[in-house]
Amino acid sequence: MNLARLDLNLVVALRALLEERNVTRAGQRIGLSQPAMSAALARLRRHFDDDLLARVGGHYELTALGQVLMDRTSTAYDVLERLFASQADFDPAKESREFKLVASDYAVAVFGTELARVVHEEAPGIRLRFTQTPPSVTDDTATLLSATDGLLMPHGVVSDFPATELFEDRWVFLVADDHPSVETRLTRNDLARLPWVTYQRTYDAPAVRQLGMLGVEPRVEVSVDSFQLLPLLVAGTRRIALVQARLARLMAPIAAVRVLEPPYEAVPLREALWWHPVHTHDAAHIWLRETAARVGRRMADVPE
Secondary structure, eight states: OOGGGSOTHHHHHHHHHHHHOOHHHHHHHHTOOHHHHHHHHHHHHHHHTSOSEEEETTEEEEOHHHHHHHHHHHHHHHHHHHHHTOOSOOOTTTOOEEEEEEEOHHHIIIIIHHHHHHHHHHOTTEEEEEEEOOGGGGTSHHHHHHTSSEEEEEBTTBOSSOEEEEEEEOEEEEEETTOSSOOSOOOHHHHHHSEEEEESOGGGOHHHHHHHHTTOOOEEEEEESOGGGHHHHHTTSSOEEEEEHHHHHHHGGGSOEEEEOOSSOOOOEEEEEEOOGGGTTOHHHHHHHHHHHHHHHHHHTSOO
């Protein structure tokens, strides 16, 4: 494929057509007349040798290739937008820009809130948008990172991409304040016999994978796609949950739970900001990474 022969404006037209599934609406969305949009669709059909939009009754539906191109086009559009938004110089006090960060609710709660406070004070025109980490993060990390400004994720999940170190945390267990069979400490037998509530994406918890090496298979009773819900699903039950110590401290005032140390030496958690190499030399992104690292160093002064 010779990119020099392609009209990259067609990426904009393709995205609008696939999402609107209507030539007129797609043209209105990107400021093209109906004839101009029809001409763009004709060029796209010749390029892909596919109708992309097929008339079914009184409306259009995406062809099989159109369905495949939907997500790819959105990603390509984001990459191009970020590419041409790159800057040689960046003044955070004067600039207006949005940074998109992919993160778990844990990372937003213990780190993102402080990062947002610092950005609010130092760069009033900068916006942060946090989006939930998708289950497919390990399947195609490159695509995810190319369409965002960064991924907040501990070491041990992704690799082969540049990262800025942020902070460390440790793992602790939660049990209900009035748990009938757990007093001041947990045993490995407790971990095997008691029901668990877990974070849905277990790859985010290397300490859970570590249990398998110790011969402990958690008996999962409830799983949820939110770290912050774990304490609430433990309170008033016989369940146990493995959570990050910094989050446990934040949630302690609103959940009737006790924090207990693991009955084994749990691997620590080292949170980092991962980014795609395309952002490495962008002045705005350098500022974001340096600000994030500074916030992380402040957190290190208050260890959990």
